[in-house]
Amino acid sequence: MTTPKNILIVDDTPDNINVLKNILTPDGYQFYISTNGELAINVATKNIPDLILLDVMMPGIDGFETCKRLKNIEATKDIPIIFITAKNEPEDIVKGFNFGGVDYITKPLRSEEVCARVKTHLTIKNLMDELEDKNKLLEETNELKNKFIGMASHDLRNPLASITGFSKILIEEKDDLTDEEIDEFSHIIFSVSTNMSNLVENILDVSIIESGKLELKYQKHSISELIQERIKIFKAFGNKKNIEICFNNSIIPEFLFDSDRITQVIDNLLSNAVKFSPHEKKIVVTLEQDNNFAKVSIKDQGPGINEEDKAKLFDPFQKLSAKPTGGEKSSGLGLTIAKKLIEGHKGTIEVISEKNIGTTFSFSIPLEVKIEP
Numbered sequence: 168m169t170t171p172k173n174i175l176i177v178d179d180t181p182d183n184i185n186v187l188k189n190i191l192t193p194d195g196y197q198f199y200i201s202t203n204g205e206l207a208i209n210v211a212t213k214n215i216p217d218l219i220l221l222d223v224m225m226p227g228i229d230g231f232e233t234c235k236r237l238k239n240i241e242a243t244k245d246i247p248i249i250f251i252t253a254k255n256e257p258e259d260i261v262k263g264f265n266f267g268g269v270d271y272i273t274k275p276l277r278s279e280e281v282c283a284r285v286k287t288h289l290t291i292k293n294l295m296d297e298l299e300d301k302n303k304l305l306e307e308t309n310e311l312k313n314k315f316i317g318m319a320s321h322d323l324r325n326p327l328a329s330i331t332g333f334s335k336i337l338i339e340e341k342d343d344l345t346d347e348e349i350d351e352f353s354h355i356i357f358s359v360s361t362n363m364s365n366l367v368e369n370i371l372d373v374s375i376i377e378s379g380k381l382e383l384k385y386q387k388h389s390i391s392e393l394i395q396e397r398i399k400i401f402k403a404f405g406n407k408k409n410i411e412i413c414f415n416n417s418i419i420p421e422f423l424f425d426s427d428r429i430t431q432v433i434d435n436l437l438s439n440a441v442k443f444s445p446h447e448k449k450i451v452v453t454l455e456q457d458n459n460f461a462k463v464s465i466k467d468q469g470p471g472i473n474e475e476d477k478a479k480l481f482d483p484f485q486k487l488s489a490k491p492t493g494g495e496k497s498s499g500l501g502l503t504i505a506k507k508l509i510e511g512h513k514g515t516i517e518v519i520s521e522k523n524i525g526t527t528f529s530f531s532i533p534l535e536v537k538i539e540p
Contacts, residue, residue, distance in 0.1 A: 178222040221268075252274065329359050
């Protein structure tokens with residue numbers, strides 16, 4: 168449903184105001200009314216109408232001066248102003264344009280002309296607003312791209328240097344190395360290259376999401392079975408730190424969601440829980456039905472997240488004060504991606520954290536979703 172457009176009519180003659188309202192009311196417009204220039208400026212500044220119909224001849228400040236002042240105010244400078252005038256001399260028309268008016272309508276008023284000019288300039292205003300929004304989005308996307316390039320270059324430089332260095336040793340000094348050294352260097356190269364691959368994949372994911380090209384593949388799945396599969400995998404990582412991963416399972420019937428993308432979310436949250444949990448602690452994963460949503464919570468016993476870090480938790484490339492307890496690496500993009508994927512499912516993600524007690528990440532996705540044809 169289209170939001171009705173608001174028009175400010177400025178005229179010191181009530182009959183003229185009523186004529187304009189009678190002409191425009193059938194088109195569904197809503198109106199603000201002012202009977203002088205000073206009042207018009209006050210009304211326009213507070214309400215920001217979509218268009219202003221401004222009489223030229225008024226007591227106090229006339230329409231030209233009113234227009235000039237409105238164009239000097241940041242909040243009202245882009246509102247299109249159409250002059251209503253009995254003057255049709257070229258110099259008067261040019262004067263109106265010079266003060267910032269976009270058009271003029273001469274008296275006596277003709278219904279077809281009034282409706283056509285109002286509709287035309289509201290359409291132009293809509294197009295200008297859409298263009299401005301797209302320009303802002305383009306600027307934000309370009310800024311994000313530059314940030315990605317800078318961050319990626321920084322985060323890839325050291326790993327690449329490690330790969331190059333250890334590869335060179337393996338090639339040039341192979342005969343002098345022990346089997347243990349060759350095995351160690353090979354594992355380092357594999358680990359570092361895996362981290363680089365994950366970073367590149369994360370950057371590509373964010374790029375797809377930010378460009379609006381994310382397509383979710385909805386199919387019926389059991390989220391309970393999916394969580395159990397992921398826990399089984401992450402138990403192997405948790406065992407290295409003697410971390411126990413428990414699952415409080417509620418049976419929820421199969422429902423539509425993108426299992427690959429929700430797997431990404433669960434993996435990210437489980438990975439973070441393992442990374443930031445001290446040795447010999449417990450991670451508790453809970454699945455429950457919350458009204459018409461499936462809610463998944465992952466609770467750790469880590470150091471917690473301070474308020475400053477919470478504010479930037481889901482922003483890309485954020486390096487938080489808490490450090491992984493086992494020297495694990497992080498791209499700083501996982502939570503950004505997780506939030507976008509959950510929002511793509513029309514769901515929500517939140518965090519509750521207490522210092523020295525632990526952190527709980529929870530996300531909820533709807534059990535019923537309308538698939539567009």
